[in-house]
Amino acid sequence: MSDLQLFNTLTGKKETFLPRQGKTVHMYACGPTVYDMSHLGHARTFIVWDVVQRYLRYSGYDVVYVRNITDVDDKIINRAKEKDVQPDKVAREFIYHFWNDMHRLNIEAPDFEPRCTEYIALMIDFIEALIQKGHAYASEGDVYFKVESFKDYGKLGKKTVEDLLVGAREQTRSQEELKERKQSPVDFALWKGADKSEPGWQSPWGYGRPGWHLECSTMIKEVLGETIDIHAGGEDLVFPHHENEIAQSNCLHGAPLARYWLHNGFVKVNAEKMSKSLGNFSTIDGLLGTFSADTIRLFVLQTHYRHPIDFSIDSLKSAATAMGRLLRAARFAEDTDSHKNGNEIGNVQDDVTEALHKEFIEAMNNDFNTAQAVSALFSFADKIFNLKGDEKKQQEYARVLKSHAMVLGLTLEDNRQQLDSDTSAQLVELLLNLRDRARQNKDYQASDFIRDQLADRGISVMDSKEGATWEKA
Ligand SMILES: [Zn+2]
Structure with missing residues (x-):
């Protein structure tokens, strides 16, 4: 069988996957900022990384999968003001919603799920160390990272500092104010001074909050270590979020933050049609009111994770119809609870099942090509239908189908009872x-x-x- 190849955003090409320590894989995906209900874009991101960690485990790796929660942020504070409640209550409410959505989508829980607010003291230590090394400076209650002190800045996002000088902006302060605080417009905040009426913590630079980018760098360091194997996230995070994570961590540790950077594409929706035709389908909760987790996962996985997905209700309905074929084929397996949790492969019996297995593995080893893996499942389902009359073989094959589908988190459980x-x-x-x-x-x-x-x-x-x-x- 082939080796696992994956596309590394950092180098811009496919590489053979080689973890740092034997079969151990340290993997981190940027998690949600909890201020609202999650939508299909979130579903795609977390389904994709769920499949990656499932497949790595299936391939024999010991995976430590970490997905954080950003539970203090301007968006959370603004939502709290709208609702006239405390920001931490908003965060807790939407953490519950997020967990519920993930569970219903059959997305496995990560091994660790650090929350930003639990790591504030360590973030302050991180910033102090960067200041000591000359990579950061305090200014009027804020602390900024000195971008020019890191020569590889822009490597991940394929940008130059000159490009950035043009586009530099900061959300929380006016440009004029920032000009005075920052040594260069491209410098970014590690610590932001805040008003006492807002959530914040005491620090050597006064009352305030950590910058978003710093949160991930600190949590990765504390939970997984200085250099991890895979860092994953949506493609919108490449720049500046991941670029800044790299700058902070590299400068502190003198070592790369991650060996492989993986990014998933967007879910595109025709903005005009969105409000009208999508209605309640824009949230995961709304989608799950009509479509099963298997259907939503199939819809996501039938496109390669790096490509964009055009979302429409019709395309989701097509996925539901297609899922019906897999479900009918899987029903030839007797009720096999032992296969529910996957990771085990049904006994590969003959040339036909071996061909499926080979095609499936080759597809997944080719940068997690779930589109091809899914199409292998459909061809195999056709073979099951064609075995009319040979019930024993249909049952055996259906079990093989289910065990492979489970690697993609597709349960193929009869959902008519639900x-x-x-x-x-x-x-x-x-x-x-x-x-x-x-x-x-x-x-x-x-x-x-x-x-x-x-x-x-x-x-x-x-x-x-x-x-x-x-x-x-
Ligand atoms: Zn992050």
């Missing part, structure tokens, strides 16, 4: 509607049949002048 209460109620209404039509057509045999069938299921129907109503017995 109709929610809203849908069930709507189906009863639909039957009453059909009964009404039968009565209008004087087809009393049919209308009685519907009423009796519902009664057998504990649903009593009452007729009145205004039409039929129903109650659950």
Whole structure:
């Protein structure tokens, strides 16, 4: 079998994956800032890194996967002001929502999930060490990183300091104010002085908060160490977030922060159509009201993680139809709870299953080409259907299908039992509607049949002048 190749944003090419210490992989993905409900873009990011960590484990690596939570931030503070509550309450509320969304999407929990606010003292130490080494300076209650002190600055984002001087900006202060505080407009904040009415901590430079980029550098250092194997995130984080993480960590440690930098593409939505046609589908919670986790995962994984995805409800419906084929093929396996948690492979029996396995591994080893891995699953499902009559083989193959699908976090569990209460109620209404039509057509045999069938299921129907109503017995 081939070696695992992955595309490293830092070098701009595919490289053979070689972890620092044997089979151990230290992996970090930038997590959410918890101030709002997560949307499909978040779903994609965290599904993609979930599949990467699942596949690495499946390939025999001992993975330590860390995904942080940014629980203090201007966006959280602004949301708290809108809601007239304390910012930490906003953070806690949306951490719960985030966890719930991740769990429902069958995204495995990371091994560690550090929160920014738990690492403030260590962030202050980090900043002090950078000042001592001449890479940072304090200015009127803020601390800035001196970009020109790091010669490799811009290497990840493929930018030069000259480009940056043009685009330099800072969110929290006016340009004029910043001009006086910063030695160069491209310098970025490690510590931001804050008003006492806002969340903050005492520091050698006064009351304030850490800069966002510094949070990740500090948490990586404390939880995983100075140099990790894989650093992952959305492509919007390449610059400046990851560039700045590199600058801070390299300057403090004199060693690279990560060997491989992986970035996933955007989910694109036609902005005009978004409000109208997407409605409640813009959040993960809304999407899961209609589509299963398997369908959403398939929708995400049928595109290579570095490519953009064009999102529409129709494309999600197509994914649901396609998922139906995999589900029907998987149903040939008897109920196999032992296969639910994956990581084990069904017994590879013959040339056909071995061909699937090989195609699957080759696809995944080629920079996690889930699009191709998924298409291998579909071809294999077709082979299962074509085995008409050979039930034993269909069952064996269906188990092999399920075990491979689970590497992608696709459960292929029969989801017909999982109709929610809203849908069930709507189906009863639909039957009453059909009964009404039968009565209008004087087809009393049919209308009685519907009423009796519902009664057998504990649903009593009452007729009145205004039409039929129903109650659950
Ligand atoms: Zn980060």
